[in-house]
Amino acid sequence: MHLNRCNSCRVDNGCFVVYDRHNYIGNQVFLKRGEYSDFQRMGSMMGMMGMAMMDTVRSCRMIPMHRGAFRMKIYERENYGGQMHELMDDIESLQDRFLMSDCQSCNVMDGHWLMFEQPNFRGRMMYVKPGDYRNLRDTGASNMTRISSIRRIVDMC
Incomplete structure (x- = not known):
């Protein structure tokens, strides 16, 4: 169609x-x-x-609806380089929480997430599901210049 x-x-x-x-x-x-x-x-x-x-x-x-734990490891640089932090909840500002100005790679272990270009879940967004993302700029969301906040997709669906 x-x-x-x-x-x-x-x-x-x-x-x-x-x-x-x-x-x-x-x-x-x-x-x-x-x-x-x-x-x-x-x-x-x-x-x-x-x-x-x-x-x-x-x-x-x-x-898909996800019921259970949410877990993601984020990295400051591509190919899992630089600072690493494990997330299990929403992050309104990577800069404020981790003194991290960007996230360029991640490993989503559990759950479905939205990554936002600006703090407080604003601006352009990118959806990530369980899997390895060595370079988030290669995921097809090339319009995003940085990642500044991250939110879980919970039972709001």
């Missing part, structure tokens, strides 16, 4: 990440249950707030 443009959508159940490019790459937006009646206007508003600006959806991924 091919759509030229996505103008609206409704999420009845679950959580999704939508991407503005094919194959789950590009700008990402997290959607939970609700109605998104004017996706283009929402994309423009996100652009003004420093979030990813999207005027169309080219791919979409459902986020």
